Amino acid sequence: MNKSPDFTASFFYLLALLPMGIFGFVYAVVGIALSVGLMPIFIGFPLLLFVLRTNRHLTDLDARLASRLLGLEPQTETETSGSAFAEEGKSFWARLGAEVVDTRSFSALLWQFIRLPLGILAFAFAVSLALGVLALVVSPIVYWVLLQTLHIDIFQDQLNFFLMNERIDSLQLSFIFTGIGILAAPVAIIAIRKLAQFMGSVAVEMTRIGAPSYHPAPRLR
Numbered sequence: 001m002n003k004s005p006d007f008t009a010s011f012f013y014l015l016a017l018l019p020m021g022i023f024g025f026v027y028a029v030v031g032i033a034l035s036v037g038l039m040p041i042f043i044g045f046p047l048l049l050f051v052l053r054t055n056r057h058l059t060d061l062d063a064r065l066a067s068r069l070l071g072l073e074p075q076t077e078t079e080t081s082g083s084a085f086a087e088e089g090k091s092f093w094a095r096l097g098a099e100v101v102d103t104r105s106f107s108a109l110l111w112q113f114i115r116l117p118l119g120i121l122a123f124a125f126a127v128s129l130a131l132g133v134l135a136l137v138v139s140p141i142v143y144w145v146l147l148q149t150l151h152i153d154i155f156q157d158q159l160n161f162f163l164m165n166e167r168i169d170s171l172q173l174s175f176i177f178t179g180i181g182i183l184a185a186p187v188a189i190i191a192i193r194k195l196a197q198f199m200g201s202v203a204v205e206m207t208r209i210g211a212p213s214y215h216p217a218p219r220l221r
Contacts, residue, residue, distance in 0.1 A: 005070035007189050010196030013069050014126040021119030024112040028055055049096045052105045059108040063207045066200030107209035122199055129188045136181025139174040
């Protein structure tokens with residue numbers, strides 16, 4: 001059973017999805033384009049084999065990172081290990097053909113393609129939510145600093161437009177925002193942890209598409 005992921009690990013995992021998604025997407029697109037373009041001079045064929053295999057390793061690395069950070073169910077050695085021993089003695093064309101028709105190659109490519117837009121959304125969601133809650137919690141500090149240094153009352157417009165109540169001043173309103181931020185913090189933490197768990201589960205499941213079934217050996221009593 002998967003345990004609930006830690007908030008810090010979940011937050012940094014969502015942040016890491018953006019740079020990882022950019023690198024994986026660029027690597028997959030450029031690698032496949034170069035491989036196809038160089039096929040007339042035969043350099044593209046070994047390049048295609050290299051790109052497909054390294055892309056699978058990148059996808060496996062993503063899944064291992066998700067399993068380690070988020071406490072997801074770890075992958076089995078059968079699912080992540082290659083078939084190096086089975087390929088001994090095979091010709092280059094046989095290895096290339098096996099890689100091209102392998103479902104795991106296409107699932108790894110698909111993950112690199114969809115991880116970029118998902119990574120952008122996850123990054124924006126995590127940063128916006130965290131900064132929004134933090135801004136609410138530290139509202140009195142921001143109000144006091146701006147008022148003392150720049151003589152700017154950041155809550156004056158809110159008082160005039162929303163409250164229209166002269167009994168509540170800007171400082172009191174800033175503490176109201178702090179209370180809202182404190183109440184919203186647990187919701188934000190749960191949302192970030194659940195999103196990270198979902199994204200990590202997708203990464204792990206993408207490595208299992210087309211992988212051979214794993215059946216643990218029975219324990220001897």
